[in-house]
Amino acid sequence: MSLKTIAGVELNVSEEGYLEDMTQWNEEVAKEIASEIGIELTPKHFEVINYLREKTAAKEALTIRNVGKSGIVTIKELYVLFPKGPLKFSSKIAGIPKPTSCI
C-alpha cells in the first residue's frame, strides 16, 4: 500500500494503483486515473463506473458477462469504452479493488 496524490488529494492505493478505499473516490479522481490510462471519460463511462461501484458495494462478483447483461452496454461496447482492459481499467477508474474474476 502506498500514498498517491490524485486530483489534489492524497489517497491510499495498491501497488498497481487501485484505490484501497472506494469511499475516497469522486469524479475528479476518476478523471485523473482515466487520463493516466489514456481514456477520456464520457457519461457512458460513468454509467458503467457507477454500476461497478454499486455491485461492489453490494459485494456482488464482477464479470464482463454481468456488465454485458446489465443493460448499460454490450460486452463489445465495454471493450470500446475501456480498450485492452474492460474490467481492469474500468475497476481502477471506479476506485474499486482489482477484479479477481476470470470471466
Add this chain to the structure above:
Amino acid sequence: METKEKKPLEKVCLICAKGSLEDVYASLVMANGAVMEGIETKVFFTFFGLDGITKKSMNHLHTATTGNPAMRMPGGLPFPTMLGGLPGVESAVSGMMRKQMDELGMPPVDEFLEMITAGGGEIYACKLAIDMFKLKKEDLSEEVSDIITIGEFYEMCDGDRTQIIFT
C-alpha cells in the same frame, strides 16, 4: 542492484484439439482471459476440438465418465468406472457439470465465443480437420472468422512476445 524489465505478453495463440467439456472450456477461459488483459488472441480449433465451435455440438459438450480417474460422485466418493459406462450416465453427469458451471456464472460455449470476439479475439477452424469430419463453414459458429491451415495459423503467431498454448 539488478532491475528486471517486465516484458508482458503481446499475443497468445491457443490450439484446442480435444472436444471434451473441460478441454474446450480450458481454451475458452484462457482465450477470454487474454482478451480481457488486452493481449492479442487467436484460437485454432482442430480435430475433436471442432466440437467446441460446431453449432450442433458446442452447447452440449460432454466430460468423460470412463477413463477419467479424477471423476467423483457428488460428495467426493470415487466414481466407479463400470457405472460411467452405462448408457446415459455420461450425458447426465455432463449435464450436471454444465449446470454447475452456469451457476458459477460461466457462459455456455456459444456465448463464450461471442465474448472472445467482442473483445477482438479471433477464432479459426483447421482446414484438414474440417475436411476430415466433412463439415462446412455453415456448420460452424458465426464467431469463426475463417477455415485455415496450420501453416497459416503459424504465420499469425509471429512476434517475440507470442506464446502458443496447446490444450
